[in-house]
Amino acid sequence: MGVGKYEVLPDLLYTSEHEWVKIEGKIATCGITDYAQKSLSDIVFVELPQVGKEVKSGEVVCVVESVKAVSDVFSPVSGKIIDVNKKLESEPSLINKSPYKEGWIFKVEIEEKENGFKLLSAEEYQKLLEEIEQGR
Amino acid sequence: MLKTPFFELEKKHNAFFTEFAGWLLPLHFGSAIEEALHVRNDCGFFDISHMGRIKIKGEDAEKLIKKIFSRDELKEGKGHYGFLVSEEGKVIDDIVVFKKNSSDFFIVVNASRKEKDIELLKSEIEKNKIKAEIKDISSETAFVAIQGPKAKDKIKELSNIKNLPPPESIIRLKRFSSIEEGDFFISRTGYTGEDGFEISLPAELAEKIWKILASIAKPCGLAARDILRLEAGLILYGLDLDENTSPFGSHLERFISEKSERFELMKKNFLANPQFLKGVILDGFPIPQSGDETEPEGKITSAVFSAVLKKPIAFARFKENLKEGERINVKVRGKKIVQGTITKVPFIQKN
Numbered sequence: 001m002g003v004g005k006y007e008v009l010p011d012l013l014y015t016s017e018h019e020w021v022k023i024e025g026k027i028a029t030c031g032i033t034d035y036a037q038k039s040l041s042d043i044v045f046v047e048l049p050q051v052g053k054e055v056k057s058g059e060v061v062c063v064v065e066s067v068k069a070v071s072d073v074f075s076p077v078s079g080k081i082i083d084v085n086k087k088l089e090s091e092p093s094l095i096n097k098s099p100y101k102e103g104w105i106f107k108v109e110i111e112e113k114e115n116g117f118k119l120l121s122a123e124e125y126q127k128l129l130e131e132i133e134q135g136r
Numbered sequence: 137m138l139k140t141p142f143f144e145l146e147k148k149h150n151a152f153f154t155e156f157a158g159w160l161l162p163l164h165f166g167s168a169i170e171e172a173l174h175v176r177n178d179c180g181f182f183d184i185s186h187m188g189r190i191k192i193k194g195e196d197a198e199k200l201i202k203k204i205f206s207r208d209e210l211k212e213g214k215g216h217y218g219f220l221v222s223e224e225g226k227v228i229d230d231i232v233v234f235k236k237n238s239s240d241f242f243i244v245v246n247a248s249r250k251e252k253d254i255e256l257l258k259s260e261i262e263k264n265k266i267k268a269e270i271k272d273i274s275s276e277t278a279f280v281a282i283q284g285p286k287a288k289d290k291i292k293e294l295s296n297i298k299n300l301p302p303p304e305s306i307i308r309l310k311r312f313s314s315i316e317e318g319d320f321f322i323s324r325t326g327y328t329g330e331d332g333f334e335i336s337l338p339a340e341l342a343e344k345i346w347k348i349l350a351s352i353a354k355p356c357g358l359a360a361r362d363i364l365r366l367e368a369g370l371i372l373y374g375l376d377l378d379e380n381t382s383p384f385g386s387h388l389e390r391f392i393s394e395k396s397e398r399f400e401l402m403k404k405n406f407l408a409n410p411q412f413l414k415g416v417i418l419d420g421f422p423i424p425q426s427g428d429e430t431e432p433e434g435k436i437t438s439a440v441f442s443a444v445l446k447k448p449i450a451f452a453r454f455k456e457n458l459k460e461g462e463r464i465n466v467k468v469r470g471k472k473i474v475q476g477t478i479t480k481v482p483f484i485q486k487n
Binding site: 005038039041042044045047063065066067068070 | 150152163164166167168169170359362363421422423425440441443469
């Protein structure tokens, strides 16, 4: 599924800030969406979060930089950062090449699911993208 | 938000848009780095219809230009880069003045400063009883920049455009020269450090020229334009220079003539608060932002990731006249310290 040139995967949850989250048991894998990476264009630097850090849903946990723009990445869930994608340090463009797979950014061990961000279903996120596209 | 005559075509071409000086302009078409490199090695084109284009005609046209422009000697058929200077000696804008003859000029100004520029021109006309008329043609025309080492080979593909001066006469233009014919204005100029042309044409021909250009060159957005201009050491008014800073001490002295009317005022303003604009190559990430503070004391004025050098580069304005090779610290967004080295501009050397 998707909107125009943007891919939306049906089995993921999303935030209105264009992050995706894949929840498997207590572990949430997080990244930025195809729309986010396409609008940023070439990602040249990713400042990864600290493993072990406690984060709240909606809190800025790291930064993704393209040639010109800096984009904050928020944690979609509350919990503890348990892993980061070290490959992004040497190859930040993995986010451009594969935003939903190889370009994952961090993993959180979930404490509470919904105390900050409302997580969107793929259908709801798709609707949001449609609105953005029409607004142009 | 203002839209250029190319907007619908850019949208169809999957442009990502951004707001710039009240205009909706393409930021990139997928990859700003690829776009910038394509301009360095081949040819790319840019929608620059937001830029202000003003005709100045009348028997005193040259008198008006000389009152407000930082350069004194103006050659016919040539464009002259320089500064528009207020009565107080402040730089209102950086502009290019094309002289057809002493009573016929064409000036290209920044979108964000056009209203201020026109205000200054009008007040000078009134105050000094100057016989000259100014006409803003920006909204009735489209403006496109064709840039890159292969730009001259692409021009002949434009021969189907009705009433465009013959491609041979465009290719013959020397650097900074221009021709004006009917509603067309063409100059061998640009903002990328590469060879190239800028063409102002009637808005109704926008679709035709876009389609031809898209088939022979790469459409490029503002992000690529920003990379290219900074790599080439070209300043952006509003960031690297403004009313409160001076082109003196900013490797821009060659665009200021001692004989220009407001030279002394400009010089006095500089000496009252001397600051020095320098090129900086950063050791690494994050990329600084305009306004980030430096040590020795100064501020980043603009910064970008260089497509050629694969590193962040910046302009910064310092209190001291730092020398090439000196090391600086930048506090990026008030947090992380990144080091850099003062470097001569342009950042890249063209063969």
